Amino acid sequence: MKTQTIIASIIGGSLIVVALLFSGGGTAAPASIQKFDNVSIQNEKQVINITAKGGYSPRVTEATANVPTTLKMKTQGTFDCSSALVIPSINYKKNLPPTGTTEIEIPPQPAGTTLEGLCSMGMYRFEIVFK
Ligand SMILES: [Cu+2]
Incomplete structure (x- = not known):
């Protein structure tokens, strides 16, 4: 259970970072391209x-x-x-x-x-x- 919580928070944190990256610059391209x-x-x-x-x-x-x-x-x-x-x-x-x-x-x-x-x-x- 503890491990799952940690993984969930890591994934959650990553999503927030990604969201911040995309909201930051209007012309930011997706990471894949x-x-x-x-x-x-x-x-x-x-x-x-x-x-x-x-x-x-x-x-x-x-x-x-x-x-x-x-x-x-x-x-x-x-x-x-x-x-x-x-x-x-x-x-x-x-x-x-x-x-x-x-x-x-x-x-x-x-x-x-x-x-x-x-x-x-x-x-x-x-x-x-x-x-
Ligand atoms: Cu660190």
Whole structure:
């Protein structure tokens, strides 16, 4: 029974997050047909922008493999645990400032790699899929 309650609350929480995402920007595309406009190339480096506030947005990003990458984590009045960022595969662990942009250097990732970022509790997560 306890497990079911926990699962139900997780699902409920996710639905609220999804609802907030969709209500936020009038032109937001459904997650399934995302255009990954948070990825750009600047000075021969790949730049990926992810926002941390009540979770991570976008949740899934498709990026180019085998190029040096800067991950820019943006916070804006972020006081929830998504500011406690962990990226296990590059041994990254840091408390992001409540407001600001934190740059994280990611070495070139081979195609097929999925880099996962988590809040310290593992409750919120995002993925960068390198192709
Ligand atoms: Cu958390």
